Amino acid sequence: MLREVAAGLVEAGIAAVAPTFVADECRVSSVRKIGVVRIAGYDVWIRPRTPVRRLFAMLGYARAGSAIWEDEDFGFAADDDLVPALAHAFERQAARALVVGPLRGYVTREDVLPLVRGRWRIGDQLTRRGGQPLPVEVSFDDYVEDIAENQLVLTAAARLLRLPGVPDDVVSRLRRVVRVLDGVTMIPVGAPVPVVRTDRRNARYSAVLPLASLVLSGASIEQRAGSHIGAGFLDDMWSVFGDFVTASLREAFRPYGGELVAQYSSTLDIGGTVKIAPDLVWLVDGEVRACIDVKYKVEKHGQDPNADLYQMAAYCRRFGLGEGHLVYAAGGVGSGPVDVLQGPSLIRTALDLSEPCHTVAEALQVLSLRVAGA
Known part of the structure; x- marks a missing residue:
């Protein structure tokens, strides 16, 4: 069974797996996902190093521009695993939205x-x-009642019911949500997820809709013929971290004007054949004033990730910048400058993700203040 589980991890793009000299033991590395997936009859849990409550707070900040999901009343269970916490919060907010019946x-x-x-x-x-x-x-x-809001809630509830690890008491309440929405159309697997804007008409759904979209937009895995992989819910931690940092920095740079552009496309060489795309650049009147790369994954054994420094030094040379900025999730890379010989100063900022979202966002405001020179 170990071989089948290892093959499933590689097939799903979750991690790299290599055998060891010990029988029935593998080395798992380059883990790119968080969540749970059923492989060869086993439930494989991938836990983030960031506390789950903080993880949801970052997701809320990235999606709503504030720490909407850090509120104690939002309903995230005190759980170390992503799926049970998500299922608990979704069920609670769905019940509140449907307390007077489905929206029409x-x-x-x-x-x-x-x-x-x-x-x-x-x-x-x-x-x-x-x-x-x-x-x-x-x-x-x-x-x-067969409108986009109810379709999102129903399909998310049905998706959660198929996932491993959802607590029994939450399962029974999710089934109640499905019964209340009887007659509403389910969104087919693979179909685009509707984007619903909240307004006065659907205000009571404002808390559950982002959660439903999260359930449906996560890297969901369904049973495939000839595969050992069953149902699962996986998300990319690097994407969660990157989206949070981008949203926070956009807010932090707002007072200074200009535009913070993600994945800015340019070239490194005169011939235009070497493509580059920094994670974030600050553009003012069409000129690149700052370059920022966001890195969740760091090198092992506490070593500085030299490749990141080489890359940022090249960006600074390309755009004529005296400083470049690297933002990391704390855990292996320290903060502070690396002064390149006859080159730019590379500033590393390590964010402690165990802190509340507003505290982490304040650290990014300090970074924006330095960049803007205010």
């Missing part, structure tokens, strides 16, 4: 009826009915 809204439908209802589609009547008066090709607005 107008949906435009097209149908063929024995009488005119709504708008008569004369063009379709002529082409499809050959000028016959009945039945009538019509379109009309129907006030129903």
Whole structure:
């Protein structure tokens, strides 16, 4: 079974696996995901080094521009695992949203009826009915529960029910959510997830919709024929960290004008053949004033990640900058400058992700203050 689990980890792009000299033992490295996945009948849990509550706080900050999910009342269980905590919070917010019944809204439908209802589609009547008066090709607005908001909540609840590790008491409450939304259409697997903006009409869904989108947009894994991989929910920790830092820095740079651009595309050489794309650049009047790279994964044994320093030094040379900035998740790389001989100063900022989101965001505000020279 160990061999099948190892093969599943590699197949799903979760980690690199290498055999050791000890029987039934493998070395797992380059772990790129967090969450849970069922492989060859085993539930494989991948826990982040960041506390789960802080992880959700970062997700909320990146998605809503504030630590919306750091609120103690939001419902994240005191759990070390991603899926149980997510399921608990989602069920709690779904129950609050549906306490007075599902939201209803107008949906435009097209149908063929024995009488005119709504708008008569004369063009379709002529082409499809050959000028016959009945039945009538019509379109009309129907006030129903089968709207995007309910589809998101229902599909997320159903997805969570298929995942391993959801507590039994949460399972029973998720099933209640599914029953309340009976008659609502499920979003097919692989179909685009609707983007729903909250307003006064759907305000009571404002807390559950981001969670539903998170459930559906995570790197979800479904059973595939001929594979040892079953249901699972996985997310990229580097992406969570990068999105949080980007959202925080955009807010921090706002008072200084200009624009913070992600994945800025440029070239390193005169011929334009060597492509570069720094994680973030601060543009002012079309000029690159600062370059920032965000790194979640660090080198082993506390060694400085030299490749990151080489890369940033090249960026600074390309854009004529005296300073370059590297933002890390704390745990192996210290803060402080690395002064390159006859080159730029490379400033490393290590963020302690065990701290509350607002504390981490304050550290990024200090970085923006240094960059802007204010």
